[in-house]
Amino acid sequence: MPETQGKKRSLYLKWRPSRFQEVVGQEGPVRILQNSVKKGETSHANLFAGPRGTGKTSVARILAKAINCENSQDGEPCNECTSCKKIERGTVLDIVEIDGASNRGIDKIRELREEVNFAPAELQNKVYIIDEVHMLTTQAFNALLKTIEEPPDRVTFIFATTEPEKVPATIISRCQVFEFTEIARSEIKGRLWEVASSEGVEITEEALNLISSRARGSMRDGLVVLEQIISYDPAGKVKKDDLFELLGLTRGEVVEEYTESLITGRPGKALEVLDELEKRGKDPELFLDQVLEKLRTQIKHTEDRSDLQKLVKLSRGILDSSDDLKSSTHKRVTLEIGTLELLEEMNAGETGSTREPEPEEVPGTSRETPPQEVDGSSMPAEEIQNESDSSSKDSVGEPHDMEGEKSGRDLRGSDRWKNMIERIEEEKISIAAFLEEAHPVFRNQDLYLEFGREYSFHKESLEKKRNFSYLREAVQDCFDDVDELRIIYNEREDRTESEENTGLLDEKAELVKDKFDGNVVEEGRL
Missing domain, CATH: 3.40.50.300 (P-loop containing nucleotide triphosphate hydrolases)
Structure with a gap:
């Protein structure tokens, strides 16, 4: 009551x-x-x-x-x-x-x-x-x-x-x-209509549908949105465009445009839509919810098996992007990269990859073509296997220990690096986007892709098995003198910061010694 x-x-x-x-x-x-x-x-x-x-x-x-x-x-x-x-x-x-x-x-x-x-x-x-x-x-x-x-x-x-x-x-x-389960949209809609009628508000059917959808199974959220609409117009007669703005929703034709760009494989159009969303201040997570709802509706009315498979694959990709957004601090970049990766997957599914798929690794066996064989060296098989195993452990993960090694040759301005990036942009634009923040260094016959700590998302994305396999092949094709690809954090930056902190502590220690006329008895870490 x-x-x-x-x-x-x-x-x-x-x-x-x-x-x-x-x-x-x-x-x-x-x-x-x-x-x-x-x-x-x-x-x-x-x-x-x-x-x-x-x-x-x-x-x-x-x-x-x-x-x-x-x-x-x-x-x-x-x-x-x-x-x-x-x-x-x-x-x-x-x-x-x-x-x-x-x-x-x-x-x-x-x-x-x-x-x-x-x-x-x-x-x-x-x-x-x-x-x-x-x-x-x-x-x-x-x-x-x-x-x-x-x-x-x-x-x-x-x-x-x-x-x-x-x-x-x-x-x-x-x-x-x-x-307690999420409340069905039909039940939320019925309750909202009852409340609106009792409050003397004539609300449209379209508004009720939008509110019940926006509520996501929560009656409380539905009533909060209804109250916003009543506050905006006490009569409840809100125009469609105003209603979308109040709810933070994207217009249906824009959602349709983005969805069609995914289905037809048009990355330029998809990115154009995302750019417009950011200009209008739309919530990426809410937008993906609308896209999922659109795909869900299409799946319901699709009978063709191949079209159905495509829509299901798209829906899974959007769900993955939605999960990535929840934990991302760079939502626009995450959404754009997720979109490009999804388009690549859809394109690969239709036309087939120009490369042969990489066979699954079987425990206890090595790859048919170890990275060391690219430059034609005739290293014994056992030594090749041991080095390959060792390389796989160092190629991704924590910063590699560079102490005692040469600083390496910076490849950022080299023709080979530029040619490789151009090739990757044509085939895998998302990987090319990740590489923009990489610092390529040739050191001891290996190619190191160094990332600052602030680009952990880029580094981790390239370390994914599918992306890493593709990138390693591209490196071997473009750099015939590279033995192995390694993706690491830039240890020089970490070391510089550590040295700066150490220097600052030493200065403070000297000040304390001078102030109290003391001596250092023992040094150690706390």
Whole structure:
């Protein structure tokens, strides 16, 4: 039931369900809880697990009212008795809500353990609701375990979490677990229409479809967006373009343009679309969600097997790009590189690679053409094998130890390096993009591609098996005097920084000696 008294509140608070029957999209957990209240057999410890905005905290409060209601009917709280009204207002001492994120230490749990031993002050049962319980420390969980194992009479625990995998198994095994799922779009849409009608807002069907899609299974997010639209235009009659801007969405024709550029293999057009997105300040992750939705719709209506395979492959590539974006600090570059890699994969799938696919490595065997054979040397087979194995360990990973070796020859301005880059740009533009930040150095018959620490993404991308294999072949074709390719961090930069820090510490030490007329007794690292 909506709240009608007091100052204006957010829609998601105003329309928060207050009875089990008002909860949308969680029929399973709601039915079990309602029946357990009706029978008087509720569990002393309950774990509500599921995505955010799906009703976990709301159901926890309804359950707290139901087990304390003085006139409960069919397992539902009446919302009229003194107990229900006190709980609804949040003025009762026996219902304790704890935010696990901000009260995660053992001290709060010790305090709770002492409190549970006291009888309820106003209600029949004391209820402890711990939200985001997975945020508690290990010590806090251990302290809580004993209380859950042997709970006092008339005490109920309700834990809510968005990440149940982080909750210790010892806690989960002592709880009745309820899985809350993402709410279906149709149910979100129906609820939004009900709220809009009750608020006197005439909202369009198109707006409801967009909001329910944007909510991503969260009723709370849907109501927040609806409130934004009502604030923008109290009548709810928002123009289509304004609606897209409010929701941070990209217009459908732009999504269509990008999707078609992927399907038809036009990298220039795809990058042009991404450039326009950045100029308009669009969220790359949200854009990829729209692309996925577009591909999903196309998959539903595609009957041709080859077209279906292409769309599925595209969808997987977009999902990979979306995952990369979540952990990237350079979202535009990550999205562009992901797009180019996906286009290359799609093109390779259609036309076939100009190179023969590299056979899978079998443990205990060597490659047919070791890198050392490129320059025609006649090294014994056993020695070639040992050196190849040694090289594979050093070619990627941590900085290579250069101490005692020559500084090497810088190849950045050489014709061979430029020719190789031009060739790679024609065949694998994403690899060429990664190489822009590489410092190529020829040293001891090996080609070193050195990267600064700030370009770890570029380095790691080139180290991927497929990219590294292609790049090694390109190097061997263009540099006949190179034995092996190695991708490393620029140790000279690391060493210079370390030496600068050491020099600064030495200066400070001298100042201390002069100030206090002291002597160095022993040197060492802390």
